[in-house]
Amino acid sequence: MAGRLPVVPRPEADERLSSWLTRLAGLYAMPVDALLGHLGVGGTTVHDLEWRLPEGEGASIARGTGISPEELQAMTFGNIVPDARMMIAQRNRYRCPLCLSDTREAGVRRKAAAFPWTWRCPIHGASYVTSTGAELESLLGNERLAALDRHAEHGAARLSAWVRGEDDGDERVPAVPAMLDLLTARHRKPSPPSLSEQPRMSLQERRDNHAFLTRPIVRQALTVVVPEYDLVAPVLTKPVRAGLSSLATASLLQAYALAVGIGRLAEDPVDPVVAVLLASDAAGEGRVRTVLRKWPLTSRRCVYARFWRAQRSERDREAALKAARGPQSHKLRFSQSHYFRYAVS
Ligand SMILES: [Zn+2]
DSSP: OOOOOSOOOOOOTTBOHHHHHHHHHHHTTSOHHHHHHHTTOTTSOHHHHHHOOOHHHHHHHHHHHOOOHHHHHHTSOTTSOGGGGGGOOSSOSSBOHHHHHOGGGTTOOBSGGGSTTOOBOTTTOOBOBOTTSOOHHHHHOHHHHHHHHHHHHHHHHHHHHHHTTOOOOOSSSOOHHHHHHHHTSOOEEEEOOOGGGSOOOOHHHHHHTHHHHTOOEEEOTHHHHOHHHHHHSOGGGOOOOSTHHHHHTOOHHHHHHHHHHHHHHHHOSSHHHHHHHHHOOHHHHHHHHHHHTTSOHHHHHHHHHHHHHHHHHHHHHHHHHHHHHOSOOHHHHHHHHTTTOOOOO
8 A cells, every 4th residue: 555645735615526636646647547546446437436435445545645534525426316426527517717717726626517507607606608608698698697597596406405315396396307307398299490490591591401491399398488498599409308318418508498497397386387288289298297297296286277277268268259250260270279378477
């Protein structure tokens, strides 16, 4: 067993074990695997160690570095529920422009930055920037972002509690995985980009982009619960993966929209779901109903009662209009069927 390393930098606040070990290896100009071998924990990877740090390995690293086993444990994701492991990115998901120019921060990766619902740097408060240079302000617009932030923060808080095993839902609000199943449910059959989703094009451009204009796009409940996302998301990257994978693989904009959706569903687990059912087609309604089987009974009963009432009043309204005006044109019937769109507060 090798002795204690002569120089060991202190871990930064909320720093990940893999980040600190990589920095330490850099200081001694050796690959991180070689450092692990030197510390007596060879044959494993930094990512496995920071997921679950066994007591023996923790003690070996503590002996070689002088950092206590408790402090090392706190740098791991040891308190994260297994279902959430796929949410943890190996590198920072986005970058903070201020961390980049701060030499002290160079190479430091924090635990919070591994999760898709951290969109501002915990140290500088600056908005994270994606690899294409976009941040939430430019993707959503300042005004829309300010209106959505409350729901997004609520959603992020629920997600953070869920990954630590501290939030499994209650008698009204379902657990996070059930909310993600609802948000990613395909409530309508795939359809090509609508006129409002298409960029302005000349006739020639329309001919050249026939494949894009006729490509069926997956339609998910997320766009009903968070219509602001539906408005700004590029049509080809509007769909997200199903269930928990949606967040694990989400872009910055997608992750933000999913957190807003979770926030809204946690605040009101009934009305947004009724709106989804009203916007669904027959097959989509079946898929949404399947997802709702995992929802608390109290909320599910309220959803179906309000859905039934809304359908009945729509039928009554249609019948009254029909009686008053005689046979209707196709166009009018279509606009009435969209009467019960979910109103955004
Ligand atoms: Zn920063």
